[in-house]
Amino acid sequence: MNNYNKTLFDKIVALQPVVWINSKKQGAEEALSAMDITYEDILDAEKRLQRFAPLIKKLFPETDDGIIESPLVEIPYMKEEVQKTYGRDIKGTMYLKCDSHLKVAGSIKARGGIYEVLKYAEGIAINKGLLEIGDDYSKLADKEFKDFFSAYKIAVGSTGNLGLSIGIISAAMGFNVTVHMSRDAKAWKKRLLREKGANVIEYADDYSKAVEEGRKQCMGDDHAHFVDDENSKDLFLGYSVAALRLKKQLEDVGVKVDESHQLIVYLPCGVGGAPGGISFGLKHVFSDNVKCYFVEPTHAPCMLLGLITEKKSDMHIREYGIDNLTEADGLAVGSPSKLVSDLAEKLIDGVYTLHDDELFKLLAMLKDTQDIKIEPSAASSLLGPAVVGTDKNTTHICWATGGSFVPSDLYLDMYQRGKEYY
Ligand SMILES: Cc1ncc(COP(=O)(O)O)c(C=O)c1O
Structure with a gap:
């Protein structure tokens, strides 16, 4: 670990929120070409999902066409509220990728x-x-x-x-x-x-x-x-298909992604499979014009600690006295995926962490401003545009990873907890 990382490391083990920029990141082409999973594998996964669409449609008629995909929605009122609450000017537009509302299982x-x-x-x-x-x-x-x-x-x-x-x-x-x-x-x-x-x-x-x-x-x-x-x-490839679908959704709403119009995606991270697979797909589709940030709770920063200590999956956060206790249940993981930490080291742009209180606050803000229900793990993605600096042509996508299945009474408790903080 270099000196910069030592300071960062001390903050992480003191459970303070941090933003880490990955200095080892390689260009998308270089990083992706060194992997034994390829773009053709993503296309193969997408074709398999299409073959299965008639079955999914029959078993889960709520999917309409048998393709399990979530909406992409712009969240301008949430953007205003985040700017006001965190005192940061967010350049560009802010979208929510609503995997919270994915049919069949309600999460990423x-x-x-x-x-x-x-x-x-x-x-x-x-x-x-x-x-x-x-x-x-x-x-x-x-x-x-x-x-x-x-x-x-x-x-x-x-x-x-x-x-x-x-x-x-x-x-x-x-x-x-x-x-x-x-x-x-x-x-x-x-x-x-x-x-x-x-x-x-x-x-x-x-x-x-x-x-x-x-x-x-x-x-x-x-x-x-x-x-x-x-x-x-296989799990990884299933997640990666989201990138092909997102490309089409962005085209449908007229959002350009190129050298002067960057895309930044904020992905809640537990063991890393879902954010890793999606980042892998996105880098294939948008190359260096997309930036991918992972998000973790201060009490479960396993991917971040694995990367900065360079031990990757060969460590558990408990070695550093971190308790892995967080209300973001989907992110309560102490040791990251080997597959994804090896890839993330070369491919992702950074990681930020946040306190649990912030999760509830963001959950309530999204409900108040856009009337969208998500769970605490998913809410972590909404802080991204306020902590990662950008320019005016940026499209921010906060990945809402779960929530529509949460029972109403439990959701109300979470919402009320969030209202205490803002
Ligand atoms: C709501 C939610 N968000 C994000 C994640 C993170 O996914 P992964 O563990 O693959 O990193 C999970 C994992 O269960 C989850 O349930």
């Missing part, structure tokens, strides 16, 4: 989680000669397939939202699914999963333990698939 984790289960299902059905690529995949909803999938187990370790996405899609397809939940997982998420037909195992420990136990229970069983949030390339 629906992207990767659902994709991985679909890919697994496709693989085993093709292997057994029950399915061909050109088929109408809606047949996978038939009883014959449900019976077939019920002989296979799917397991995942989660702080909540990944569990919801894996549990909901797996149970709907007939898999025998088990979600290993960390102590941070909210009771309503466990309840909802059980209602949908998933097995839920609860741990008094943190996310790393839930993942470890899930992994252990699938080992050596050729009819079991463990969704590995810390390492999975």
Whole structure:
């Protein structure tokens, strides 16, 4: 660690909010060309999701066309409020990418989680000669397939939202699914999963333990698939497809992205899979014209600490006396993904951290100004435009990663807590 990082490190372990700019970032082309996952892999994932659209439409009619995608909305009143509250002039326009309102699972984790289960299902059905690529995949909803999938187990370790996405899609397809939940997982998420037909195992420990136990229970069983949030390339690719969809959405609203019109994206980070996959996709699509910042709570800055200590996934924040206790349940992770920390070191523009109080404040501000409901983890992205300096041609995208499934009474409590701070 150099001297600059030592000062930063001291602040992080003292639980102070920081903004870190990644001095090791490489140009997008250089960083991406060194990876063994490619742009073609993203296109392949998008094609797979299209093949599955008839099935998704049948199982989840609320998706309309079977493509699970979220709206992009401009949030001008929120921009004004953030400027006023934080005393910062925000240049450019501010948008919200509403994964909070993604159908089926209500969070960013629906992207990767659902994709991985679909890919697994496709693989085993093709292997057994029950399915061909050109088929109408809606047949996978038939009883014959449900019976077939019920002989296979799917397991995942989660702080909540990944569990919801894996549990909901797996149970709907007939898999025998088990979600290993960390102590941070909210009771309503466990309840909802059980209602949908998933097995839920609860741990008094943190996310790393839930993942470890899930992994252990699938080992050596050729009819079991463990969704590995810390390492999975399939999850990662499922997230990355968002970039192709975002490009189209920006074109539809006439937003240019080029050398003189930069895009800055603020992505809440837990283990790193979702923000990592999306950043990977965005850098492929927009190259150096997009900047990607990850966001973490001051009590769970695992990606940031992994990067600045250069230990990456080979550390847990508890080594530095940080307790991993935060109301941003989706971000309550002590050790970052290996896949993503290796990539983030070369690809992302920076990380900022914020206190939990700020999350509630931003959650309430968004409700008051734009009438949009999100959860605390997601609200972390809304501070980005106030802490990262920009010029007038910038399009800021705050990635709202979850929230529409939060029960109304719990949401009201969070909103009221936020109102105490502003
Ligand atoms: C609402 C929300 N936002 C962000 C994240 C971060 O995703 P990841 O853990 O892949 O970094 C999560 C993870 O569960 C989440 O639930």
